[in-house]
Amino acid sequence: MRSTIVFAMAATLLGLVKASPLQSRYVVKETHRVPREFTRESDAPGHALMRVSVALKQSRFEELERHLYEISDPDHARYGQHLSTSEIHSLVAPSAESQDLVRAWLEEHVHPSTISSSPAGDFLTFTLPVSSIEKLLDTKYSVYRHEDGSKLIRTDEWKLPLHLHEHVRTVQPTTSFIRARPQSKTFLNVPGSVGCRPEPYKGPSGGGVDQVCNASAVTPLCLRTLYGTVNYKPRAAGRNQIGLANYLGELNNRSDTAIYLSTYRPDAVKGAQEFRQISIANGSISQAPNTPAQLRAGTGIEGALDVETMIGISYPTPLLAWATGGDPPFTPDADNPTVDNEPYLTWVNYVLEQDFVPQVISNSYEDNEQTVPHSYASVVCQQFAQLSARGVSILFGSGDGGVGGVQPGGSCLSNVNNRTAFIPLFPSTCPYITSVGATVGFKPEVAAYDPKNKFASGGGFSNYFPQPKYQREAVEEYLDTIGDQFSRLYNKSGRAYPDLAAYGVNYTIIWNGTLRLVDGTSASTPAMAGIFALLNDALISHGRPTLGFLNPWLYKKGRKAFTDVTSGSAIGCNTSGFPATEGWDAVTGFGTPRFDKLLKAVGL
Numbered sequence: 198m199r200s201t202i203v204f205a206m207a208a209t210l211l212g213l214v215k216a217s218p219l220q221s222r223y224v225v226k227e228t229h230r231v232p233r234e235f236t237r238e239s240d241a242p243g244h245a246l247m248r249v250s251v252a253l254k255q256s257r258f259e260e261l262e263r264h265l266y267e268i269s270d271p272d273h274a275r276y277g278q279h280l281s282t283s284e285i286h287s288l289v290a291p292s293a294e295s296q297d298l299v300r301a302w303l304e305e306h307v308h309p310s311t312i313s314s315s316p317a318g319d320f321l322t323f324t325l326p327v328s329s330i331e332k333l334l335d336t337k338y339s340v341y342r343h344e345d346g347s348k349l350i351r352t353d354e355w356k357l358p359l360h361l362h363e364h365v366r367t368v369q370p371t372t373s374f375i376r377a378r379p380q381s382k383t384f385l386n387v388p389g390s391v392g393c394r395p396e397p398y399k400g401p402s403g404g405g406v407d408q409v410c411n412a413s414a415v416t417p418l419c420l421r422t423l424y425g426t427v428n429y430k431p432r433a434a435g436r437n438q439i440g441l442a443n444y445l446g447e448l449n450n451r452s453d454t455a456i457y458l459s460t461y462r463p464d465a466v467k468g469a470q471e472f473r474q475i476s477i478a479n480g481s482i483s484q485a486p487n488t489p490a491q492l493r494a495g496t497g498i499e500g501a502l503d504v505e506t507m508i509g510i511s512y513p514t515p516l517l518a519w520a521t522g523g524d525p526p527f528t529p530d531a532d533n534p535t536v537d538n539e540p541y542l543t544w545v546n547y548v549l550e551q552d553f554v555p556q557v558i559s560n561s562y563e564d565n566e567q568t569v570p571h572s573y574a575s576v577v578c579q580q581f582a583q584l585s586a587r588g589v590s591i592l593f594g595s596g597d598g599g600v601g602g603v604q605p606g607g608s609c610l611s612n613v614n615n616r617t618a619f620i621p622l623f624p625s626t627c628p629y630i631t632s633v634g635a636t637v638g639f640k641p642e643v644a645a646y647d648p649k650n651k652f653a654s655g656g657g658f659s660n661y662f663p664q665p666k667y668q669r670e671a672v673e674e675y676l677d678t679i680g681d682q683f684s685r686l687y688n689k690s691g692r693a694y695p696d697l698a699a700y701g702v703n704y705t706i707i708w709n710g711t712l713r714l715v716d717g718t719s720a721s722t723p724a725m726a727g728i729f730a731l732l733n734d735a736l737i738s739h740g741r742p743t744l745g746f747l748n749p750w751l752y753k754k755g756r757k758a759f760t761d762v763t764s765g766s767a768i769g770c771n772t773s774g775f776p777a778t779e780g781w782d783a784v785t786g787f788g789t790p791r792f793d794k795l796l797k798a799v800g801l
Contacts, residue, residue: 223335223356226365229372229570230612231353234344241338241350243328248478250542251321252366252576253291253299261288265586265629266667269746271754277742279588282552286317289583295364302361306333316550334368341374349374367572369542374568375623406639414705414714416461417509420724423639423700425792426731431514433737439730440517440555441503441723444540444562448497449474449504449518450708451484457505457707465512472504472516477547480520487709499561501706502715503723507559510727514734517555519544541624542573545580556733556743557590559726561719563622565602566661567612574661578627585746590733591630592726594718595695596622596655599646599769599784600687603655609770619657619687619770625694626659631747632694634785635701635721636762644765644777644784645701645716652716653768654701656775656783659691667749668693671756671781678778686770696748697759698785699725725790732795739801751787758794759787 231237255261267275291299296318303312303321312323327338327350335356342348355371410419421427431437443449455469474482487496500518507516521544540562548554566574581591596602601609602620611618625632635645635654645654658664664672672693701721703714733743744750762785767774775783 221358221360224359224362226355226357226362227367227372227570227572228354229374231341231351232374232565232568232612233608233610234568235341235349235374236344238340238342238348241327241340243326243331245327245350246324247327247330247350247370248322248324249330249333249368249370250546251299251303251368253295253319253321254364254366255289255317255319255579256292256295257288258579258582261285261586262582264288265582265746266749268586269749271750277745279742279745280586282316282549282587285549285583285586289319289579290317291319291364298361298364302358303333315546320546334371336371367570367576369573369576372570373573375541375564375573410639412637412639413703415700415703416705417506418461420506420510420700424724424728424790426510426728429731429735429792431511431731431734433734434513435515437730437734437737437743438515438517438553438555439507439511439726440519440558441507441726442544442558442560442562443480443500443503443518443520444544445522446481446496447500447520448481448483448487448491449500449520450497453497453501453707453710454504454508456710457501457705458508460707461705462509462512465508468508468512468516472508472518474518474520477519477521478543480522482518482520492709498706498708498713498715499719501708501713502704502717502719503559503561505706506704506720506723507727507730510724511730514727514730515555519548521547541577542580545577545584549580549583554584554587554589556588556745557726557730558584558592559723560591560593560624561717561722563594563596563603563625563655566621566623566626566659569623571661574623574627577624578629578662581624581627582629585629588743588745590726590729590744590747592722592729593624593630593632594655594722595625595632595634597652597717597719598655599653599767600655600657600683600772600774601769617686617770619683619774621657621659621687621691621694622655623659623661625655626657626662626692628662628665628692628748629746631696631751632786633718633722633725634695634698635716635718636698636765636785636789637700637702641764642698642700642760642762642789644698644762644767645721646765646768647702647716650716651768652702653774654695654698654718654721654765654784656693656695656767656785658687658689658693658783660688662692664690664692665748667752668696668781671752671787674780675778675782678780679776683772683775686772693783694786695784696751696786697725697788697790698762699728699789728790728792728795731792732799735796735801736799741799741801744799752781755795755798756781756787758791758798760789760791762788
């Protein structure tokens with residue numbers, strides 16, 4: 198025993214000795230060009246507090262990735278054998294050397310009692326004034342104003358002692374200008390609806406799509422009929438759950454949800470009061486009426502779309518809604534910048550610490566990949582891999598600007614060389630999540646485009662993440678079909694998205710007590726989440742594991758359960774964008790689901 202202790206102490210001392218004066222000198226760890234939508238305004242106020250996360254190198258992530266692909270491959274002997282939390286922690290825990298060296302450095306600047314650690318030890322988090330963080334990272338923070346008037350405190354470069362470069366993956370907030378934006382386009386001028394409760398279109402009971410669907414106002418009955426879930430009766434509610442994520446001020450209002458469900462799905466109206474809400478980093482779960490400022494900003498429109506669509510499709514499957522804010526709390530005004538945490542990292546790290554997580558989670562937020570530093574994107578993506586390995590299906594909307602980014606009319610200019618390019622979106626470019634595009638029309642469905650607001654379903658190819666093996670064959674077939682069209686505008690070898698699609702135009706919602714219509718992959722994504730939640734319900738009720746990470750199954754066998762979409766395109770950047778074709782395509786993936794075929798595809 199004594200010899201073991203002596204050896205451990207010697208190893209620790211050896212690791213610390215490695216940091217020679219030359220190695221301890223600060224060297225640039227990361228530089229990221231400021232997105233053109235931001236303009237430097239001033240030096241950052243030194244007293245402003247920021248909550249900083251230091252991501253340490255995970256010792257065995259490659260092994261975790263191997264496990265993930267094995268348990269997600271329907272032809273592998275381990276299919277469905279999802280990993281436990283303790284198994285994941287053992288795979289991602291940093292080496293003792295990494296932990297000792299990074300802590301020794303931090304404790305020169307931060308009191309040890311104020312540093313919190315993730316369960317696996319791969320994240321160390323603390324709060325400091327900006328002036329202290331500048332010393333910690335040998336950098337200078339500035340206030341940057343976005344073209345919409347909002348502000349952030351960020352830097353375009355930060356440093357670490359040389360001996361720590363191999364042990365630290367990223368430190369944030371630093372160079373990330375990500376603005377998690379909901380992918381929904383809203384019309385507020387619904388004829389006869391403003392100030393009034395809705396008078397819904399009611400098709401005959403048991404009718405087909407022609408009888409129950411109205412393209413000008415899409416309801417849960419329409420979606421359930423279109424995709425074949427209308428007669429399915431959930432049997433595993435409780436054991437099976439569904440989740441949604443809100444970020445930075447978005448809300449889920451129970452009163453609006455109750456009005457919606459009483460109108461469009463009366464048997465599910467209890468769901469308005471039953472869904473759980475959890476606040477992360479001071480995220481708002483308020484049920485108070487919106488303030489005038491919130492009404493002007495449309496706060497709660499995205500939240501209404503998510504919660505009303507998901508309960509409308511998957512009830513009585515229990516719903517959990519997270520609201521992730523900034524930490525520490527900060528109230529922006531005209532003169533003070535917003536000091537916030539990176540929302541995806543804050544959310545996923547919290548969820549990874551929980552004993553139970555809903556088996557399907559819908560995220561309706563994206564940002565242009567080029568606004569996200571590669572280090573940050575990689576860290577968040579690897580955290581998603583951990584969640585997927587636990588048996589969770591993580592869905593993200595593929596974007597509303599076609600090939601042009603998160604917003605119609607985006608600049609379509611690369612941050613790297615200032616040339617015209619298709620702009621991929623993160624997190625859709627992460628290979629460990631499932632990206633959902635949007636369609637419009639019933640017979641047939643086509644890739645979504647709405648001329649009223651220029652909404653076009655997003656699709657593209659990552660500039661950060663290589664194309665995963667599971668999709669290589671399908672993507673190669675697509676590239677052979679479209680040939681050299683647009684070849685100079687995107688990275689053919691990148692992770693391609695979306696993976697599948699669902700209807701995404703003219704969804705009915707209730708917001709602020711009245712009827713609104715919403716377009717977006719923010720609509721198709723919660724709808725798809727609801728459908729997969731029902732499929733998991735069927736699996737659980739038959740004693741089977743849930744689907745977990747969908748993509749390996751989808752590209753190998755699940756694709757047969759989807760209706761191919763072969764018309765339309767991901768319009769953007771003054772081009773027609775990627776076209777829908779037979780087979781997988783970069784605007785609708787494998788197409789839209791059919792529940793009876795999904796049941797057959799999973800062997801039920």
